[in-house]
Amino acid sequence: MKFTSLVEPLKKQINLAEKVSDKKLTLPILGNLLLKPENGQLKISATDLELGLTIILPGKMEDGPGLTVPAKNLSLFLNNLNEEKITLSVKGSIMHLESGEYKADLQGMPVDDFPIIPEVKNSEYIEIDKKDLNEGLTQVINSAGYPVGRPELNSIFLTYKKGDLRLVATNSFRLSEKILKDKIESNLEREIEIIVPIKTAQEVLHIINEGELDKEKVRIYIESSQILFDFGNIKLVSRLIEGNYPKYQNIIPKDFKTNVSVDKFELLNAAKIASIFASKNNDISLTIDSAANNLVLEARDSNIGNNETTIKGDITGDSLKISFNYRFLIDGLNSLNGDKISFGLNSELSPVRFKSLNSDDYLYILMPLNLNNN
Secondary structure (H helix, E strand, O other): OEEEEEHHHHHHHHHHHHHHOOOOOOOHHHHEEEEEEEOOEEEEEEEOOOEEEEEEEOOEEEOOOOEEEEHHHHHHHHHOOOOOEEEEEEEOOEEEEEEOOEEEEEEOEOHHHOOOOOOOOOOOEEEEEHHHHHHHHHHHHHHOOOOOOOOOOOEEEEEEEOOEEEEEEEOOOEEEEEEEEOOEEEOOOOOEEEEEEHHHHHHHHHHHHHOOOOOOEEEEEEOOOEEEEEOOOEEEEEEOOOOOOOOHHHHOOOOOOEEEEEEHHHHHHHHHHHHHOOOOOOEEEEEEEOOOOEEEEEEEEOOOEEEEEEEEOEEEEOOEEEEEEHHHHHHHHHHOOOOEEEEEEOOOOOOEEEEEOOOOOEEEEEOOOOHHHO
16 A cells, blocks of 8 residues: 555544544554555544544555554654655555655554444434534533443433434533434434443544544434444444433423523623632532622632622522532533523522523533532
8 A cells, every 4th residue: 555645634634543542552453543545545444442433535545455553653753744745655564654854664563453343334314514513512511420330421312303303411410401403304213312422422523623524414323232423534433322311301490489691701700710719619609689680609718718709680589599619610601602691590409500591402400519518
């Protein structure tokens, strides 16, 4: 094999594949990328046995045997080049790299040792614009957690029903739900409920934001134990998580004793300032005064000092004082679209629902802190 292309697109795709390769090196071959010709183009493959990524990259190709080479070393070499073009050629177990005055030989491993990346053959699909998928995943992914022994929470819950695609994530302290409606095309006639590993969702975001994509749409194919994200020249296949996702709808409050509308950026800025003075519990308090129609954010730590910020809001219902983990509050505010937001509360220990004032397609549920237990 002899392949010549521009450095930049090759660098981008190799960096993308390198993220999927197994850094733990439980099997040395998983730290390698498979590079081989396919229909006059370069096919790059990476896998950690849970995820499989294939990328097709055009260039000047002379057919011949491919090779697997260490992903990290190839990525480091490409990232330090300042030349325009590069040629990769394979001879035996060596891949020779040449770009201007830069030359290198990478020791490889046999192609036959590289694991086979499974195929998803189901013809049923959901098609969505990559920008909409990117927005949806970005809005929910921070709510996924990393609890040991609870893989179903370290995930994105994806459901499809009659044109309604929902993305949900929770770590039991917070929950995000995004509804992608009227933005998808599909030939699915059945309902879908699957649990997608968080690493898969992170790789999808990497592909959308960092990959060289040849299409604006993403097609999602789902089988009983696998999901395929088909970006055209890039395909990502992943195992699904087995198990039952929590009945998350049960914790979403429907009615509230206190309703607040406020400028998102004023509240976000006040929360960021309060976070500087938060204690080791990461707590900041929010006093909602319905008579004065304002909100007071406070934080204090005996070793740092204290802070108090008052902002105006539109408030109906009971006055209330409540405490939040400032990181979770800031994440939630950042995930909301628009300038104006609303949130509803029932008590100092009940879940709080945040949403944008001009959109009903996303909600963020945040559990308050119970400081009496600390």
